[in-house]
Amino acid sequence: MSTRAGFVALIGEPNAGKSTLLNRMVGAKVSIVTHKVQTTRARIRGVAIEGDAQIVFVDTPGLFQPRRRLDRAMVAAAWGGAADADVVVLMVEAHRGVSEGVERILEGLATVGEGRKVALAINKIDRVESQVLLGLTKDLNERYAFVETFMISAEKGFGVDALRTWLGGQLPDGPWLYPEDQIADLPMRMIAAEMTREKLTLRLHQELPYQLTVETENWEERKDGTARIDQVVYVSRDGHKGIVLGNKGETIKSVSKASRAELEEFLGRRVHLFLQVKVREKWQEEAERYSQMGLDFKDGNA
DSSP states (O other): OOOEEEEEEEEESTTSSHHHHHHHHHTSOOSOOOSSTTOOOSOEEEEEEETTEEEEEEEOOOOOOOOSHHHHHHHHHHHHHHHTOSEEEEEEETTTOSOHHHHHHHHHHHHHTTTSEEEEEEEOGGGSOHHHHHHHHHHHHHHSOOSOEEEOBTTTTBTHHHHHHHHHHHSOBOOOSSOTTOOBOSOHHHHHHHHHHHHHHHHSTTTOSSSEEEEEEEEEEOTTSOEEEEEEEEESSHHHHHHHHOGGGHHHHHHHHHHHHHHHHHHTSOEEEEEEEEEOTTGGGOHHHHHHTTOOGGGGOO
C-alpha cells in the first residue's frame, strides 16, 4: 500500500480557532485552548491519520502586530511554520470577516504561499447568516487564489471531516514520519508545562495573561508506575507571584489540582505534580526561556 505524509500549517489571527481545530483533527488535546488571544507559543505538531495519509499539523502562534520581543519571536515562528509546510490553511473567523489582521496575513501569503497549496477555512460559521458567508467567501477568493475553500465550525465539528479528507489527499507520497500511535512531537515535558500554563491562563486571565511561563524542571518515573513532575512558574514581578499563589495559596493549589487531573487523563496513570513560583524580572529577555517554548530567541530581534 502506498502511503503519504506531509506537513500542514494552520495560520490565522489569534483566537481564529487554530488550536481547537488541531485538537479536533488529532482527536486529543495537544494544543493549549483558552479564550485569551496569543496563547499558543510554540509550533506544536499534532499528528492525524487519514486513510493511508499521515497529516502532521503545525499549529502556529496567531499572526498579529508584534510589540515585544516575545511577540516578534511568536510571529516569526508562525511564518516559519507556514514556509516549511506542504499545505497551508488560513483560518478566518466568519463573524469578524476581513479584518486588518487578515489583510496583513494575505499580504504575507503573497510570498510565503508561493509554490505551495493554500486553502481557506472559514471558521465559526454557526455565528453568521449564509448570505454573509457567501459574500465573505467571494471577497477572500478575489483577494487570494485559494485552491479550496471550506466552511467549518472547529468547536462543533461541522465540515472538519471534509477538510481532513481533502488534506490527506494533498500530501506527497512517502513513508509516515511518526509512529502510528504518536499524536504530538513535543516532548512530554513541554506538553505538561503547556497544560499547567493553560490552567493558569484560565484562572488569571484578567490579571496576568502573558506575564508568566511554565517550565517542567524535573520528570521522575517511579517504580510504582506513577510519575513525579516538578514545574516552575516564572513571573516577572513580586506582585505577580502573590497573584499566582492566591490567598493562602488557594490559586496555585486549584491550578495544580486541575493540571494534575488533566495530566493523569492524558498519560493514563497517576501523577504527583509539584509547582513552585519564582520571580525572574527579565524572563522575556532570556534565550533559555525561549528555547523551552520551542521559539528562537534571535527571531525576537527588532
